[in-house]
Amino acid sequence: MSDEPFFPFLMSILPHLGKGTLMTVELTIISVGIGVLIGIFGGIARVSKRPLLFIPSTIYVEIIRGTPLLAQLFIVYFGLPSLGINLPPFTSAVIAMGINSGAYVTEIFRGGIQSIERGQMEAARSLGLSYLQAMRYIILPQAFKRILPPLGNEFIAMLKDSSLASTIAIAELMRVGREITSRTFRSFEVLAVVALMYLAITLPLSLIVRYTERRMSVSD
Amino acid sequence: MIRLEKIYKKFERLEVLKGVDLVVEKGEVVVIIGPSGAGKSTLLRCVNLLERPTSGRVIFEGIDITRMDGREIDRVRERIGMVFQHINLFNHLNVLDNVTLAPVKVKGLSRSEAEHIANSLLARMGIEDKLYAYPSQLSGGQRQRVAIARALAMQPDIMLFDEPTSALDPEMIKEVLDVMSSLVKDGMTMIIVTHEMGFAREVADRIIFMDNGYIVEEGSPKEIFSNPKEERTVMFLSKILY
Numbered sequence: 001m002s003d004e005p006f007f008p009f010l011m012s013i014l015p016h017l018g019k020g021t022l023m024t025v026e027l028t029i030i031s032v033g034i035g036v037l038i039g040i041f042g043g044i045a046r047v048s049k050r051p052l053l054f055i056p057s058t059i060y061v062e063i064i065r066g067t068p069l070l071a072q073l074f075i076v077y078f079g080l081p082s083l084g085i086n087l088p089p090f091t092s093a094v095i096a097m098g099i100n101s102g103a104y105v106t107e108i109f110r111g112g113i114q115s116i117e118r119g120q121m122e123a124a125r126s127l128g129l130s131y132l133q134a135m136r137y138i139i140l141p142q143a144f145k146r147i148l149p150p151l152g153n154e155f156i157a158m159l160k161d162s163s164l165a166s167t168i169a170i171a172e173l174m175r176v177g178r179e180i181t182s183r184t185f186r187s188f189e190v191l192a193v194v195a196l197m198y199l200a201i202t203l204p205l206s207l208i209v210r211y212t213e214r215r216m217s218v219s220d
Numbered sequence: 221m222i223r224l225e226k227i228y229k230k231f232e233r234l235e236v237l238k239g240v241d242l243v244v245e246k247g248e249v250v251v252i253i254g255p256s257g258a259g260k261s262t263l264l265r266c267v268n269l270l271e272r273p274t275s276g277r278v279i280f281e282g283i284d285i286t287r288m289d290g291r292e293i294d295r296v297r298e299r300i301g302m303v304f305q306h307i308n309l310f311n312h313l314n315v316l317d318n319v320t321l322a323p324v325k326v327k328g329l330s331r332s333e334a335e336h337i338a339n340s341l342l343a344r345m346g347i348e349d350k351l352y353a354y355p356s357q358l359s360g361g362q363r364q365r366v367a368i369a370r371a372l373a374m375q376p377d378i379m380l381f382d383e384p385t386s387a388l389d390p391e392m393i394k395e396v397l398d399v400m401s402s403l404v405k406d407g408m409t410m411i412i413v414t415h416e417m418g419f420a421r422e423v424a425d426r427i428i429f430m431d432n433g434y435i436v437e438e439g440s441p442k443e444i445f446s447n448p449k450e451e452r453t454v455m456f457l458s459k460i461l462y
Binding site for chain 2: 117119120122123124125126127128129130131133137138141142145
């Protein structure tokens with residue numbers, strides 16, 4: 001099998017890599033989705049004047065951004081069982097990556113909220129909207145538009161980092177690649193194809209991000 | 221209707237208001253003039269507590285609102301309309317949504333009730349043909365008229381104007397002052413901070429001259445403009461009037 005010419009060999013492994021890619025994309029979408037949910041509330045907490053919101057959200061961001069995702073992943077998958085919490089690999093990965101992404105998205109939302117002119121909040125409050133209503137109807141919709149490019153970048157970063165989930169037995173792209181390698185010993189070709197498949201997703205995404213960034217700088 | 225008692229406001233070390241007392245009766249139009257940095261805008265922003273006075277009381281309809289909690293203050297703000305120098309329309313909403321948002325979300329009006337009110341207000345402001353335009357598609361004067369409609373849509377008891385024409389191109393000032401004049405004719409209670417002295421003289425029941433955190437002098441437009449008593453008022457007016 002390993003003496004096969006490259007092209008037929010490629011054709012034979014592509015279906016497996018395709019499945020791995022799907023898993024990678026699924027993992028990333030769910031994780032960043034959780035990240036965005038955390039990030040909306042985290043961002044609001046980070047701009048809050050209330051210590052009860054500001055301090056915990058700041059600690060969360062600093063801890064997560066200051067420690068490796070791999071360590072976080074291992075703590076959830078290998079660490080929690082010693083506390084009696086056993087989670088399947090996919091759940092573990094999504095929890096660790098979601099919490100990780102949440103810290104970065106929190107900071108993205110914080111920046112987006114702070115970029116909205118103060119007058120928008122004042123105008124909303126002067127009409128009798130509560131702080132949270134003003135956030136929901138006035139500040140966040142405008143902030144959300146402005147943070148689409150950095151959110152896109154976060155998605156790209158998480159897509160690449162999801163390869164770490166290969167270490168806890170999730171059959172995502174990287175893991176599938178390494179399994180094929182150990183079966184066929186054609187390491188260079190397989191891993192190069194794996195890398196190219198990551199690139200095939202990230203490159204168009206980063207082009208879209210750059211395009212929206214440019215369009216926004218024009219409309220602003 | 222509004223009574224400010226001994227209002228002090230400090231930002232860090234800078235004392236912007238140094239014990240201001242002001243009473244505004246129902247139906248009265250009070251215009252505040254004075255040099256920049258006098259504390260005019262800060263005083264106006266204390267009325268609806270966008271700025272919290274460092275000390276002093278703000279009495280609205282007999283109730284001290286500086287002692288209220290956040291929710292109660294929101295209910296008071298519904299009744300106090302405000303128009304800003306920098307206009308502050310909601311950039312992501314079209315004209316109609318700018319005007320209907322607060323009546324729907326705060327007062328709980330139905331969408332159609334709110335639109336009914338918005339339509340007639342916008343017609344009165346002369347922008348009935350721009351209902352679905354976004355703020356960025358409007359001129360400064362149009363934007364400010366929408367902002368006035370937005371404040372009026374809450375059917376407030378009093379309107380605050382914070383230099384509403386200062387950020388406008390000269391040719392758009394009159395259209396905004398015209399709609400303000402029409403509010404005066406309707407008997408709206410208004411507190412206006414402005415540098416438009418001709419307008420002030422025409423619409424004000426009372427002129428307040430502020431300088432350096434104090435009310436220096438107050439009186440009818442005639443008293444202030446034709447016969448000012450305080451030296452600082454004389455100096456200010458001599459600098460700005462031709």
